Amino acid sequence: MTETNWQLVADGLGHLFAGPTAEQLALSDALVIPMAANTPTPVAGALLRAQLAKPLRLREHPGIDEPEYDYLASVAAETGLHIPVQEEIGSRDVLNAWLEVAWARRTVHHLERLRPEVGDIAVTVKRRKPDEDRYGQISSISLSGRLNFRGGLGRRAWPHTVKHLAKPGDADHDDLLAKAREEATAEDRHPERVTHRELALLDRWKVPRRPSLVDCRALHEAMDNATEERPMQVVLENHPALLANVIAGHHGIWVRPQVRLGDRYVSDFLIASRTSAGLRWHLVELESPTERLTNPGNQRESPTLRHAIDQIQDWREWLKVNLLPARATLPGITVDARGLIIMGREDVTDSAREIRDRHSANDRIEIQTYDWLLRAGLSADSTLPGLLDTETGDLDRDW
Structure with a gap:
């Protein structure tokens, strides 16, 4: 306790x-x-x-x-x-x-x-490295008096080993907090191995089934009528099985809409999938179905596609700085979480295959159309590998 x-x-x-x-x-x-x-x-x-x-x-x-x-x-x-x-x-x-x-x-x-409180940063001596400091943000105090640090993994210290304690508002608190978060992240070698208690945080967003005909019809109607991103956000929030269907997750899939990342960013969706390898996260950015992937003249990335890619990269940069607090509500998330952009419709003049391949290989960002999402929903009764398999080359990009 x-x-x-x-x-x-x-x-x-x-x-x-x-x-x-x-x-x-x-x-x-x-x-x-x-x-x-x-x-x-x-x-x-x-x-x-x-x-x-x-x-x-x-x-x-x-x-x-x-x-x-x-x-x-x-x-x-x-x-x-x-x-x-x-x-x-x-x-x-x-x-x-x-x-x-x-x-x-x-x-x-x-x-x-010390008079330690939750949120204080404790500076102690590293075990087996007495010339180096160790940093931890206090999350609780055991009844034995031991200070427990955020990040789990047995990160804790006895009060008598604390040589400095920084409280919120102290001049050095923010710098030490950054070091504590860095240290906790570095010590977590397997963030994907989440506990049942951590998984319980996601219960309300678990998707228990594959897409139905109703889901697919709703998506198709939105694709044909929407002229902006918002209607697509709404239809996918109401029918999350469409997104869950394209991610491999034999032990569960969770779809979270409109996740706030700090004060600056709100992701359209975050998808968590659990396999035998653990929990993996995907960052999802939506754009309008009327937008093109490429410029008509030079076939280079359209401004909208560039913006979508930048959004995912911005989220990853935010995670680099705030990974430990992010894991309090997004257990197991990593700074290199895979990205998925869904925008536009299929068009022979707008295939952008080279652009897609480059971002998939170099940036771990998949770029797909709403027609691709609909086709995946309509094929839900067949064996669908999911996006994770694209990393091993087992899935044809244009299916």
């Missing part, structure tokens, strides 16, 4: 060294076992177990050696905790109880020093 309030965590840990519980004192009185009023709770429990070990045939713990005691003494000294001498501690069970108390006192001390 985790908390977001450091004081609640510190208070919980403080009970460990507040003295024996009422139950422990009652048991010690009943057994006529002396118990000092300031004996920490874990130590009181260990002392009672030691007294009851033989009559209850409990496992007896071995004695301790000098290095073990020295480590306990070093942790206790950090907060001025008085501990018995080695001979008085006796067993490893009692020593472990004292260590639990010493660690808790040290953790509380540093929680009070």
Whole structure:
């Protein structure tokens, strides 16, 4: 379990060294076992177990050696905790109880020093690289006092290892936040391996079926009547199976319309598909069905197509800077998410095959027409590989 309030965590840990519980004192009185009023709770429990070990045939713990005691003494000294001498501690069970108390006192001390809150950036020393700093944005605090960082993957640190804490509004907070996000992204070697909890964030956008005749008729009608992009956005929002159908996703496909990326961008659609390789995202940009892919005179990219390509590249640039917060709602998304542009109608004077091939190979952006989308919907009953297969050359571009 985790908390977001450091004081609640510190208070919980403080009970460990507040003295024996009422139950422990009652048991010690009943057994006529002396118990000092300031004996920490874990130590009181260990002392009672030691007294009851033989009559209850409990496992007896071995004695301790000098290095073990020295480590306990070093942790206790950090907060001025008085501990018995080695001979008085006796067993490893009692020593472990004292260590639990010493660690808790040290953790509380540093929680009070830092007063950490969600959103703060903690600067710690890198494991096995003491000359390098490690950065993490606090997402929660474990009940043990450990600070958990955004990005998961076990990214966390004990309060006593934090050498600097930057709070929102501090002069260095934004710079350290960028470093924390970079570090979390770099450490995530397999972002496509999402958890069931992350997938649950997408439940409302899951597409459970292939396109129906109704879906295809609605698309066809919009294609014939629309003179701008908006009607195409509306028909695909109402019939998301048309978009889901062209992406390979044997373990689920999700279609999210109008996804806001920061304050500047809104994608027409984002499609997530899950296969045995994990979760993959596609960035979808729509243009009007009346627009051409090429200029009539020179067959080069039309201004509209160029704008659509730039849009996808802008989204990718935004993801580079904001990848970690983006994954909070778009689990597993990457900066090189594949792009899909849908615009125009099929026209022998506007095939743009070389342009399509170049952007598919160099930029991982597929450029297709609404006729292509309709044809895919009408073929939904057949085996449809999906766009991912175009990367391996298994799918003819002009089917």
